[in-house]
Amino acid sequence: MTFEDQARAAKRAAVTLATLNRVAKDAALNAMADALADAERSVLDANLRDVDRAREAGTSDALIDRLRLNPQRVDGMVGGLRDLARLPDPVGDVVRGWTNANGVQVRQVRVPFGVVGIIYEARPNVTADAAGICLKSGNAALLRGSSSALESNRAVVQALRAGLEAVGLPADAVQLVEGGREVTDELMAARGLVDVLIPRGGAGLINAVVNGSKVPVIETGTGNCHIFVDASADQAMAIEILLNAKVQRPSVCNAAETLLVHAAIADEFVPKALDALAAQGVTVHGTDAVQRYSDQVVPAGPDEFDAEYLSLDIAAAVVDSVDAAIEHIRDHTTGHSETIVTNDRVSADRFVAQVDAAAVLVNASSRFVDGGEFGFGAEIGISTQKLHARGPMGLAEMTSSKYIVTGDGQTRP
Amino acid sequence: MTFEDQARAAKRAAVTLATLNRVAKDAALNAMADALADAERSVLDANLRDVDRAREAGTSDALIDRLRLNPQRVDGMVGGLRDLARLPDPVGDVVRGWTNANGVQVRQVRVPFGVVGIIYEARPNVTADAAGICLKSGNAALLRGSSSALESNRAVVQALRAGLEAVGLPADAVQLVEGGREVTDELMAARGLVDVLIPRGGAGLINAVVNGSKVPVIETGTGNCHIFVDASADQAMAIEILLNAKVQRPSVCNAAETLLVHAAIADEFVPKALDALAAQGVTVHGTDAVQRYSDQVVPAGPDEFDAEYLSLDIAAAVVDSVDAAIEHIRDHTTGHSETIVTNDRVSADRFVAQVDAAAVLVNASSRFVDGGEFGFGAEIGISTQKLHARGPMGLAEMTSSKYIVTGDGQTRP
Known part of the structure; x- marks a missing residue:
């Protein structure tokens, strides 16, 4: 036939x-x-x-x-x-x-x-x-x-x-x-x-x-998913969400691939995040600003902020503001699922309004962006297009x- | 630039x-x-x-x-x-x-x-x-x-x-x-x-x-729209709908381009339809079964059931049943707006269920398939795709x- x-x-x-x-x-x-x-x-x-x-x-x-x-x-x-x-x-x-x-x-x-x-x-x-x-x-x-x-x-x-x-x-x-x-x-x-x-x-x-x-x-399908940890974030919550999104099932499209940390909390948060990720066997590929905190951080190559690892690897960078995080995401997103961890209402609203993706999350793991978790009962895939x-x-x-x-x-x- | x-x-x-x-x-x-x-x-x-x-x-x-x-x-x-x-x-x-x-x-x-x-x-x-x-x-x-x-x-x-x-x-x-x-x-x-x-x-x-x-x-946009007049149709209503769909604005995509008549009423309905269309200056391009009723009918060429005239022309054929009408439409539709005129509930339901088009009409003019008529206030176009x-x-x-x-x-x- x-x-x-x-x-x-x-x-x-x-x-x-x-x-x-x-x-x-x-x-x-x-x-x-x-x-x-x-x-x-x-x-x-x-x-x-x-x-x-x-x-x-x-x-x-x-x-x-x-x-x-x-x-x-x-x-x-x-x-x-x-x-x-x-x-x-x-x-x-x-x-x-x-x-x-x-x-x-x-x-x-x-x-x-x-x-x-x-x-x-x-x-x-x-x-x-x-x-x-x-x-x-x-x-x-x-x-x-x-x-x-x-x-x-x-x-x-x-x-x-x-x-x-x-x-x-x-x-x-x-x-x-x-x-x-x-x-x-x-x-x-x-x-x-x-x-x-x-x-x-x-x-x-x-x-x-x-x-x-x-x-x-x-x-x-393709998900270069970011987690942005805002200056106002509950840092313990941010670590939980980061680990869940990266480690719970690294090979799937709604797993985290990039960590962005607000500069105002970088000195406090980045070392904690690096320890927590290392404890789970995650390799961090960081910019200079991230490498400062640990010699375990691998330098991030020029294309690493654009690709899915789908493995126990994550890219990491420090950004100066919510707007800088939004800008970074705009340049690198595949439009799948983008997360902000914040206790600031204005930051959350701005992130939700301006990040252009199928799903935008506030204080929850991107692993929830899934037909099963949404209660659809069955899922043929996750659309990253707008039509x-x-x-x-x-x-x-x-x-x-x-x-x-x-x-x-x-x-x- | x-x-x-x-x-x-x-x-x-x-x-x-x-x-x-x-x-x-x-x-x-x-x-x-x-x-x-x-x-x-x-x-x-x-x-x-x-x-x-x-x-x-x-x-x-x-x-x-x-x-x-x-x-x-x-x-x-x-x-x-x-x-x-x-x-x-x-x-x-x-x-x-x-x-x-x-x-x-x-x-x-x-x-x-x-x-x-x-x-x-x-x-x-x-x-x-x-x-x-x-x-x-x-x-x-x-x-x-x-x-x-x-x-x-x-x-x-x-x-x-x-x-x-x-x-x-x-x-x-x-x-x-x-x-x-x-x-x-x-x-x-x-x-x-x-x-x-x-x-x-x-x-x-x-x-x-x-x-x-x-x-x-x-x-x-493209609309090769059919009107099927069922055996049970109110024939006066069918003429009104036919004329409105063909003549009220022939150059648009929701205008009628093909008339299909149930064989059981062809002897009675086709001559009335031909007279009414002729009175409005419409040229009918018919199959042999339609040409029988008037020498004004132009023979329909092999491709005429597939094209939009967008003018005061209409193709016409006689079909043996609702199923034959559905079959004809399946072979020739552009998926825009398809109409049945009928007083038979079973015919209407069958036509509505089986004709695959953006709009299926029962006893109403296809000219209603329009953003303005639907109350949308503005219309960028009429989609004939399914996505x-x-x-x-x-x-x-x-x-x-x-x-x-x-x-x-x-x-x-």
């Missing part, structure tokens, strides 16, 4: 999905979960073949860890599908509505996008998560996984499709897009067949999709809307 | 605009209106030079009509700016908010996009309209008008900038982007400097921007949002 055939089949399946009620979609999700649980053995076998192939190709241990499935991870995928079945259905929600003076009634109602393409890297669990979120939001999914996970993805998708068929729904609502690089290009060029593309993965993948796609893209959805994307963000206009013969004068 | 300098200046101005309250923005809009009213003479002189140049270049009368300004059209631009000052400010609206179990408070608040690029064709009144809508929604505007309207646009923008300066705001909040084709390419490539691009104009312009832009685009905004775009659709997360030291376990 060519890519275009796949996309057309997805579009046909999407017509069916768009009019399913919640009961039917939840039955499908549970059937997909059942089928995936039944297929655990074949999924794990397929995954072993992927892992062996990756190892032979000299793949890094970190990447192999992301690629590897085990019974717990398969259970996680199965449980994720069942969790989705317990969430409310966004489709059909009336966003707003009114009656015009002439009696014409207007309602804006949530509808599925139609066909959603997901381009992602080595984690095979994304396959089930993304397919489930698309199904619950009434969208057909074209899943473009990594070639390194091909056998695992095939086994997962085969199970999910069997689940769909078990409840009489079109299997083509969930398809794996296979083939070389040119197929990714076809997916990105498929305007009119694919309604939205969501890249999930590292900055390289996301930039390639953003720059190459004619299909509308929702940009997710359509910004911040954690749950089921509602996986929908478009349609105006339904009803009258009894009204015409425009 | 290079384009990049202009875009950076717009970005700096956007920082100021983002934190203005409504009083300040309304004062700016009124000052822009005053300055434009004062500049009427120089705007009309500049326009005369554009019109003369266009005439020498052999431009069509229709295009020259779009290009031409007169005192009434300048008054319309001035009045449009004052009307915007009377509308509520979308910025700062709390879209939703909640408190997490741990006491962390989350609010989703509307914020401006930042810098909005508008690429448009010959009408110089778009210059003032777009600048005003951007300003009211807190966005800096980069206006890429047509070279044919260059002198008019310069005069309008000069007046608007003078108005901004009169109230102490940065003039660079409104800029005209001048230069050759390569500057349009720079604008479309300016991801990171420009937050969203909105093309306004014909299908050619819109497709060029959609296909060429790396900046996120909101697609507006971000779908249907008429008012001020709220010209904003993004930001999550504001506040706590008293919470960290993630």
